[in-house]
């Protein structure tokens with residue numbers, strides 16, 4: 001088998017695993033990723049044309065935000081520190097039982113870019129800081145690659161406490177924790193949200209669509225531009241995903257520049 005065919009097979013398998021619809025091989029030839037399975041139902045619908053150098057519109061999720069008369073302490077939290085204090089005392093789900101530290105997130109209150117991951121890992125749980133360790137170092141490099149220093153980014157997760165054995169957070173755990181995330185985004189009012197990994201993307205867009213189906217579209221969360229890409233931990237397991245991730249973060253950068 002030629003090198004080109006071997007590469008094509010590797011790409012197709014990669015896209016099949018993440019639920020992708022199509023791949024573009026070096027040289028520009030496109031190949032459907034579903035092979036003999038045929039196209040996924042949603043891929044039959046014609047996509048809107050891309051707008052200039054941006055991907056086509058995707059989903060829009062607009063959950064209600066709090067009002068002045070809300071008695072919910074999360075909605076009453078006046079700033080990011082107040083949210084972090086609520087998180088530190090939170091026992092709304094079972095993840096509080098095994099945590100060492102809560103990991104509310106960190107970054108400047110005026111951040112124009114917000115990165116959202118899934119949840120704290122071992123190192124994050126030990127330190128109380130998001131995206132540290134190997135995956136965090138990779139995130140720092142990804143941000144440096146688009147010339148957007150990590151110090152200018154607010155970085156957080158969907159759930160603020162580590163799930164045992166780093167399992168994916170359960171639906172009720174996400175439901176209990178996401179009001180903190182939504183309030184953080186409300187307070188930050190960023191220009192762009194970068195959802196890293198399926199859990200972050202599905203939570204912020206209120207969908208069960210796969211990460212592959214959600215990539216390369218310009219979504220909206222309460223009107224704010226939202227781009228979906230791979231989680232850095234996934235990139236460590238599969239370096240082939242670095243190139244599409246690079247494509248995604250460059251879209252985020254273009255949005256920040258607008």
Ligand code: SF4
Pocket residue numbers: 087090091092093094095096102159160161173176177
């Ligand atoms: S994961 Fe979120 S909801 Fe659950 S205990 Fe921690 S802060 Fe509370």
